[in-house]
Amino acid sequence: MxxxxxxxxxxxxxxxxxxxxxxxxxxxxxxxxxxxxxxxxxxxxxxGTPLEHLLGWAQFRGIRVGVRDGVFVPRRRSALMVDEALELAAVHPVRTVVDLCCGSGALGLALLTALGTRAAELVATDIDPVAVTCARENVAAVGGHVHRGDLFDAVPDTLRGRIDILLANTPYVPSDLIARLPPEARDHEPPAALDGGPDGLDLARRTAAGAAGWLAPGGSLLVEIGVDQIPAATELLIGSGLIARIARAPDLGATVAVGRRPVATSDR
Known part of the structure; x- marks a missing residue:
């Protein structure tokens, strides 16, 4: 040109x-x-088509992640989830990583890439068939496996009580705010990847409720949320038997709720 x-x-x-x-x-x-x-x-x-859909890839944490029409585009702010997971990996051995609501598989791919020689087993899930196909292509590079289904329904039962890092980028936009999203998201990404229900925490709530039974002792659940959802997210993690804390990166506009399964004396 x-x-x-x-x-x-x-x-x-x-x-x-x-x-x-x-x-x-x-x-x-x-x-x-x-x-x-x-x-x-x-x-x-x-x-209004997202640039990433036109290019066929999105840049995420220094990695080119394949995307396509109808797949949620990984956001820069979600890098905080990977950063927090890496900090957890420094103090707790990571053997198994599960990426719920994985979309393109960007979070799991970025985490295992960063872990390098410490790479763990990766399982990712999504309810959307287009996302599952896309994620399979992306995480194959790190030996990951992707299953289609609703949250934990798609996770192999052999992982129950064995998950060290549970990444859950569940949708967290309240239903009545969907119309205010930029057209790129509202008109070109799957509604199921955006709509978090009346308060934005429907899927986060379901994930937290089941997490304790799937996490290994000392394992952690990481959920991306909005800053105004901190009190409610903290409460739902504590109510699910997890030790809660909040991580924030104002420069990214990112907030992550972290819930850790306590280590009982019998687990040591």
Missing amino acids: TAFDTVEITRQLRAAGCVFAEDEARLLTDAAASDAELARLLARRIA
Whole structure:
């Protein structure tokens, strides 16, 4: 493409409200094999299709994660979940990781990649068949396995009481706020990956309720939440028999509720 073309593409993207128009123009130009394909990609982006769906990948914690139409795009703020899991891994051996509501599988993939030689067994689950297919392709690189089903229904029973890290990026947007989400999310990502019920914690509540029976002694559940949900999330973790704490990264706009299964004397 010519320099003039890139300038014009940037102008159109900026007019459509794309904050990083110059970067997006470069990425779309690099992704297109022809002028005709570039025109199609540009038209879809201006219409609101997420850039990641057009490119076929999203950058997450330094890794390119494959995504596709209809799959939740991993958010930069979710890196806090991986960071917290790595801190836990430094003090508690991690043999088994489960990624519930895995979407593209980005969290499990990033965690096992970061663990490196300490890599654990990874199992991921999602209720959406498109997400399951996408996640299988992504986590194959770290030997992960993906199952389709509703939360713990999809987790192999052999993992009961053995999970050291339970990542649960459950949807946490209250139902009546879905309409206020950016069109990229509202119109192009699966509603089940966004809608958390009346208070945004429906799936988090169900996950916490079942977590103690699946976690290994000393194992932890990590759930992404909104900052206004801290009191309710803390209460539901404690009510599920877990030791609760809250991790925050204001620079990412991220909040994670962490619940650890206590280690009983008989477990030592």
